[in-house]
Amino acid sequence: MVGMWLFLLTEVMFFGGLFLAYTIYRTIYPQGFLYGSHLLNVPLGGTNTVVLIVSSLTMAMAVYYSQKGDRKKLIGFLTVTLLLGLAFLVIKYFEYSSKINDHLFPAVGFYAPVTDGPHGVPLELQQPVRVFLWIYFLMTGLHAVHMIVGAGILITLILMAWKGKFTKNYNSPVEISGLYWHFVDIVWIFLFPLLYLTGFHVGSGGH
Amino acid sequence: MVMTLLTVYVAQFDLEGMFKDTPVIKSFSGVLNALVALTIAVIKATAVILIFMHVRWSSRLTQVIVVASVFWLLIMLSFTISDYVTRGGWPTGLGEY
Numbered sequence: 001m002v003g004m005w006l007f008l009l010t011e012v013m014f015f016g017g018l019f020l021a022y023t024i025y026r027t028i029y030p031q032g033f034l035y036g037s038h039l040l041n042v043p044l045g046g047t048n049t050v051v052l053i054v055s056s057l058t059m060a061m062a063v064y065y066s067q068k069g070d071r072k073k074l075i076g077f078l079t080v081t082l083l084l085g086l087a088f089l090v091i092k093y094f095e096y097s098s099k100i101n102d103h104l105f106p107a108v109g110f111y112a113p114v115t116d117g118p119h120g121v122p123l124e125l126q127q128p129v130r131v132f133l134w135i136y137f138l139m140t141g142l143h144a145v146h147m148i149v150g151a152g153i154l155i156t157l158i159l160m161a162w163k164g165k166f167t168k169n170y171n172s173p174v175e176i177s178g179l180y181w182h183f184v185d186i187v188w189i190f191l192f193p194l195l196y197l198t199g200f201h202v203g204s205g206g207h
Numbered sequence: 208m209v210m211t212l213l214t215v216y217v218a219q220f221d222l223e224g225m226f227k228d229t230p231v232i233k234s235f236s237g238v239l240n241a242l243v244a245l246t247i248a249v250i251k252a253t254a255v256i257l258i259f260m261h262v263r264w265s266s267r268l269t270q271v272i273v274v275a276s277v278f279w280l281l282i283m284l285s286f287t288i289s290d291y292v293t294r295g296g297w298p299t300g301l302g303e304y
Contacts, residue, residue: 005272012276019280020287027291053251175261186252193248 004176008183011146015187018139022194025131032128037198039129040136041095045196048091049188055084056185063178066161069168075161078174081181082154085147092144099133136195143191146184153177 026033062077157177160166166174257263262273 002266002268002272005269009272009276009279012280016280016283020284023284023288024291027288182256186256189251190245190248193245 001172001176004179008179011183015139015142018135018142019190019194022135022139025135026194026198029128029131032125033132033198035125036129036132036136037196039099039133040196041098042196044091044095045192048088049192051084051088051091052185052188055081055088056182058084059178059181063171063175066166066171066174067168069166071161071164071166074166074174075158078154078158078161082151082158085151085154085181089144089147089151092140096137099137139191139195143184143187146187150177150181150184153180 058077058081062074062081065073065077154177157174160173256273262270
């Protein structure tokens with residue numbers, strides 16, 4: 001248990017460094033970040049946030065039922081959590097693919113965001129917007145990797161619970177996996193307002 | 208089941224976060240919006256940590272570890288930002304000493 005908390009502390013440091021980079025670059029390029037944030041899809045991001053918060057709830061319920069020794073409900077809630085996590089990843093997939101299609105992904109053909117059109121970026125803002133997109137993909141990508149790992153953990157838990165390995169006295173794997181899942185949720189809770197809601201009040205329909 | 212109600216309440220905060228950002232007055236050159244959104248995020252995270260992660264009912268060692276991670280974040284953020292701020296030409300001068 002303490003081991004998992006120490007691991008989460010290292011994860012805090014991991015993501016913390018990226019949040020620091022975000023803070024510095026946002027202060028240096030406020031306009032670019034405002035612009036870049038408009039390129040993101042707020043409704044999809046908001047849906048993902050709700051999905052994750054609910055999945056944290058179902059995870060907590062799963063831990064609760066593992067403590068009660070109720071195998072059926074435990075498997076049920078673990079499955080729901082897994083499905084919600086996969087839903088999050090699917091929505092992320094749609095977000096990423098639309099970005100890649102618009103040549104906004106840091107890869108070949110990236111260094112040509114157009115000056116006009118619906119995703120047009122004024123010339124002097126192009127470098128700051130690139131910085132924003134780099135940070136966006138880095139942070140959400142790292143977060144998505146953590147989600148995939150979490151999904152793998154959940155699958156393992158479901159299999160173990162199916163084989164009846166968890167009792168009232170032995171449910172540590174479920175508890176510590178719950179800690180991990182909640183942590184990943186917390187990271188997203190901070191990611192969402194910082195990345196998506198930066199320019200929300202300026203009127204996202206204006207561009 | 209109090210947990211369930213609490214979560215629904217917390218989930219509402221998310222939508223609230225989105226709405227609060229629309230008509231908020233642009234004071235302090237736009238910083239207020241980020242501040243409100245971040246405050247809501249901190250409240251949500253605290254609720255998740257304390258209740259879902261059972262930190263409220265954990266051993267003192269666990270609580271120390273959680274506080275230590277927050278403390279570490281504060282140190283990293285404040286020291287780095289103060290370094291950048293005291294460089295000449297802030298905020299447009301990047302990397303200038």
